[in-house]
Amino acid sequence: MRIVAAMSGGVDSAVAAARAKEAGHDVTGVHLALSRNPASYRSGARGCCTIEDSNDARRAADVIGIPFYVWDLSAEFHEDVVTDFMDEYAAGRTPNPCLRCNERIKFAAVLDRARALGFDAVATGHYAELRAGSGATTGLVELHRAADAAKDQSYVLGVLDQDQLRHALFPLAGTAKPDVRREAAARGLLVADKPDSHDICFVADGDNAGWLAEKIGDRSPQPSGEWGGDIVDDATGEVLGQHTGTYGYTIGQRRGLRIGRPAPDGKPRFVLDIEPVSGTVRVGPREGLRIDGLSGIRPRWCDTAPETDEPLTCTVQLRAHGAEHAAVLTVRDPAPDGGVEVELLEPAEGIAPGQAAVFYDGTRVVGSATIATTRRAA
Numbered sequence: 001m002r003i004v005a006a007m008s009g010g011v012d013s014a015v016a017a018a019r020a021k022e023a024g025h026d027v028t029g030v031h032l033a034l035s036r037n038p039a040s041y042r043s044g045a046r047g048c049c050t051i052e053d054s055n056d057a058r059r060a061a062d063v064i065g066i067p068f069y070v071w072d073l074s075a076e077f078h079e080d081v082v083t084d085f086m087d088e089y090a091a092g093r094t095p096n097p098c099l100r101c102n103e104r105i106k107f108a109a110v111l112d113r114a115r116a117l118g119f120d121a122v123a124t125g126h127y128a129e130l131r132a133g134s135g136a137t138t139g140l141v142e143l144h145r146a147a148d149a150a151k152d153q154s155y156v157l158g159v160l161d162q163d164q165l166r167h168a169l170f171p172l173a174g175t176a177k178p179d180v181r182r183e184a185a186a187r188g189l190l191v192a193d194k195p196d197s198h199d200i201c202f203v204a205d206g207d208n209a210g211w212l213a214e215k216i217g218d219r220s221p222q223p224s225g226e227w228g229g230d231i232v233d234d235a236t237g238e239v240l241g242q243h244t245g246t247y248g249y250t251i252g253q254r255r256g257l258r259i260g261r262p263a264p265d266g267k268p269r270f271v272l273d274i275e276p277v278s279g280t281v282r283v284g285p286r287e288g289l290r291i292d293g294l295s296g297i298r299p300r301w302c303d304t305a306p307e308t309d310e311p312l313t314c315t316v317q318l319r320a321h322g323a324e325h326a327a328v329l330t331v332r333d334p335a336p337d338g339g340v341e342v343e344l345l346e347p348a349e350g351i352a353p354g355q356a357a358v359f360y361d362g363t364r365v366v367g368s369a370t371i372a373t374t375r376r377a378a
Helices: 011-022 051-064 074-090 097-116 161-168 177-186 208-218
Strands: 002-006 026-033 066-071 122-123 130-131 139-142 229-233 239-241 270-275 280-284 290-301 312-317 324-333 338-347 356-361 366-375
Touching: 002 011, 002 097, 002 270, 011 026, 011 051, 011 122, 011 177, 026 051, 026 097, 051 066, 074 097, 074 208, 097 122, 139 161, 139 366, 324 356, 338 366
Parallel strands: 002 026, 002 122, 026 066, 229 280
Antiparallel strands: 130 139, 229 239, 270 280, 290 338, 290 366, 312 324, 312 356, 324 338, 356 366
8 A cells, every 4th residue: 555654753654654565555654734833842851742752753664665745734733632631721621632632633534635635544663553343343444452552643533534544554553562662763764763843832841831821811701801809619609719820720630729827627628620711720539530421512422333322331531541431422414413321330540621532332432522511529
């Protein structure tokens, strides 16, 4: 096949590109320029979209012996990922920008451009496995967890649909990360020991709250135009302190509350709820973070959608690299603008609206939804 290998400048995508070529495909390396000002994005060990990363990707392509190009997708990235991130925080939700980037950039914008140019598929360095369907999914492509559980990235790929999966390659599916690094060194790839990227690439200094204050500080939903408000005890309604912006908080947060006095029982307080319109941040004991149900919107199905209104026993993952929870999924409307209900058979903690719920049948990814509301456990 004619393959576009998405090369971030890291070791995983470099080895994936090398394996795709070794398998006999006609491979072209592509680095995605995602920032309109690369100097404003993270660099060094924390980066994934900088000029430094582009140079690392180019050198890897030279060693592999494949053509290399840089595609400018900065406008799409800003609209679909950065602006979405700001909008979600302004609404009191906690988004996952890496998941949104996979959905709208790496497997939508890139795949669209690749197919328009005559390529058959996009190969990436994600740790996940594609399998031919069987039984109810015969004729379809199934997405499964990777063999290396510590590096499994099926959670952030749970937004991919059947058309995208049919035109995707994950050459690292059955490989552990240490083996990938050893292979990179053996191939003469200089990125063999390059640290993994982490955190949010477009927040250069890692200060999410400071970045949001600069970007959305003038978009307060309050009539006064102010972002500040009260930090309130969830049980008693007592005002414990003030804050300068609800966007600086997320459900489950413990540090940085700046209340100044402990709870009567001496135990730490956690953020339990965020109300941007009133400017209220509610805090309480850890027990208040436990939820046993949630509703989801914007469902995405990797193969076939479950039957509407027919409860499906499954597991659900609610955070990247988080634990799986036994659950019962009920699809109310499988359409892209539809919704789902999830009953957790074992409570979860610190789950925030805006995060993704990804549903599994064993290792197979069924699909995902964006968490809209949660239900506290009794």
